[in-house]
Amino acid sequence: MVKMQNDKFIKRLRALFRETKTTPPPGAWDNISMKLDIEESWEEISRRLAIDEGWENISGRLDAMDTKKRYLTAAKAVLSTAASVLLVAGLYFFISQYSPTSPPAVKDPLAHRSALQVDSVSGRLTQAGEPRVSSLKIPAVTRRARPETPLEEVAGIYTTGEIEAERIADLPIRGAPSLRAVIDVPKRIKPSMAVAGQLQTLPADTTELTGYTAHTPAETGELAASALVTPGRTYLGASTSMKNTWLINASTISGLSRHELHTTLPGFGYNLGLAGSRRFTPKFSLHADISFISETGQRYNRYLEGRYVSENIRLSYSTLTVAMKYTFSQGEIWGTPVHTSLYAGPYAGMLGSAKTYIDSEKTNTTSRYSRWDWGGMAGVGHDIYISHNLSLSAGLFFRYGLTNIYAGEEEIPAELRYTNTGSLELFLSIQRAIGR
């Protein structure tokens, strides 16, 4: 009886709960709808994060991008080098053609040789008229040809190699005093044959010596070489640099890692100014250059507010560099004196302006950086003496700033982003000798 009553109670209660409708709170559906929206948003985010793509696929794409970047960087390096070489060659050509101190272009390479004559009385080689011959270069071919060729018997010159001007008159001449010996020997023809061939056409009344390379003082490098290293010799001219620049700080270094959200990219800039040097000893000079515009900076790809942006920090300095220049090699390339030197010294820079570009949006960030930067530079360079008074310099310089240029801002205090400047420069300069 009791059990029946209990069962009846439960059945009635169950029926009541199954059938009774209670109005839900008014905000319940809005809350459900909002929760569903949030869930859908997360699902959408998950989809956009490309969860459906395997990590290997993503990794493969990243690797492919890296490879492309490497090729692009290599191509840029090759193009930059080619452009530099072309620029240097172009300048060299221009200056060698139009410099007033360069010797006039000689269409006839044997023109100066008229100054060398065989004295009909003494039978010795003499110089007459201007320009005076400073040296003779007697080609080795003559020496090799000597046993077979009667040329030298005719010309009477037994000396080979280089003969300095003062010895020209002492050259032993034997045989007939009036000769014309043409011995421009083509390289591919046996000297003896060529000489013999020339001899057959040798006029008996020749008085002019040809066939020997003679240099006047103005066109000879050897003679000028001593003057180039004369203490007190001073050069002054214009200079420029193309450079790869870096802002060395934690952000730049971490951005080189593939695992960071941001990526560090190399910055590029240029210098424009004046350069000069003064020689103290044949080996040591003082080099100085002032760059009115000296750009430095850094580029990044940053993940900012949910998207990737390009950040380009550009700092514009004026710099003064003073360096000791040690000339360790004095050689010659294609008859042009070339000195090779090591450079080392300090530099100081004064900040003109700083700008940060986020994509194309520019912000003046001068207040974030210190007014002054100073550090050291070192490098190696060539001085190409394209004439007695004109030189072309090309060098590779490395600069490193020793000061923290970051002055801080509202969000990042200076001590959290210690920043140094660094750059690798291709230095070019054209300079003219001034004074004596």
Added chain:
Amino acid sequence: MTDLTGYTEEEILEGCMRNERKYQEILYRKYAPLMYTVCLGYAGNRSAAQDVLQDGFVKVFQNIGKFNKDKPNSTLEGWIRRILVNTAIDLHRKKARLNNLISENEPLENAHSKDHDVFEKLGMEDIVKQLNRLPDGARLIFNMHALEGYPHKEIAAKLNISEGTSKSQFSRARELLQKMLHDPANVNGKDAK
């Protein structure tokens, strides 16, 4: 208020499976009043009942693709109810350990002789009010067995208690509820453990 008359349950189900908010609201409006009563029975108060209702319906819409309407004896209402009850059980598990039971030593007066009057005298709100006066654990066991028909074995497994505890707690909760429904003023349900 969405007009329900123009849609069959089939259309509503398909709309919900396409995740279309309009059909989800129609489904909600159709079943929420019934389910809210269930939630009130389990939750203990209106605020908790609203939480169960909301969380339960979110689960319903997220899993509606799993509902098999072709399964024998399967109704959408029963499926939604089961999800909401499970949500209530989960909420209870999160809220507190199942230690809020009725003391075995509590002397209870047998009130079933008068119960034929009870459901006529009291409204649903009063019954829910008295039900909510039961200790949380006892109420959960009572609801699961009395209202949803869960066997004690399943209740014991779900709530991690012994089958005997489930049976005795159900029995004592029923008696206490009967007593409270007959004489609400003289029974202190929450202190009954």
